[in-house]
Amino acid sequence: MFTPSSDDVRRFFCDAHRKHHAKEILSPIEAMAADWIVQHPEYDEALRDVEAALARDYSVEGGQANPFLHLAMHLSISEQLSIDQPRGIRAACQELARRLDSEHAAHHEVMECLGQMIWTSQRAGLPPDTESYVEAVRRRARG
Incomplete structure (x- = not known):
């Protein structure tokens, strides 16, 4: 399993941003990332300079959202939906x-559910409870 570092993730999104704006050929995963980058123009400046992106601290104490985490969550959710894993996530979303x-607003709601599942899993030292994650998305879908 590939587990990229935060620097790898930042480089990936900065490169997808650069390639998109240069109209270069994108890999399928870069194209998916570029689609989400376009929907977040507020991140344009953060994605322009790789070295600045690598040096930037997006700690909770700083009070600013981490654009790389946000985009990575969009990408992760998109991949989950494409293979319906965990089972039922596609229909729920x-x-x-x-x-x-x-779709964009739905992703933001799913992000909250995904973040909660990860936080609970880490706090309890247990594997992620994907059934409760999908159910949380279903509850939001029902209003």
């Missing part, structure tokens, strides 16, 4: 997107 009339 589609239902949520219909209710909100926005």
Whole structure:
């Protein structure tokens, strides 16, 4: 399993941003990332300079959202949906997107559920509870 460092993730998104703007050929995963980058123009400046991105601290204490974490979560959710893993996440997210009339807004709701699942798992020292994650998305879809 590939586990990229935070620097790897930052380089990846900065490179996808650069390639997209230079109209270079993107790999499928870079194209997916570029789609989310375009939907977040507020991150444009953070993605322009790789060295600045690597040096920047996005700690909780700093109070600023980490654009790389945010984009990585979008990408992770997109991959989950493409293979419906965990099982049921695709239908739950589609239902949520219909209710909100926005795939993007649905992703942001799913991010909260995903973050909660990861936090709970880490805190309890247990594997992620994917069933409760999918159920949390379903509950949001029901309103």
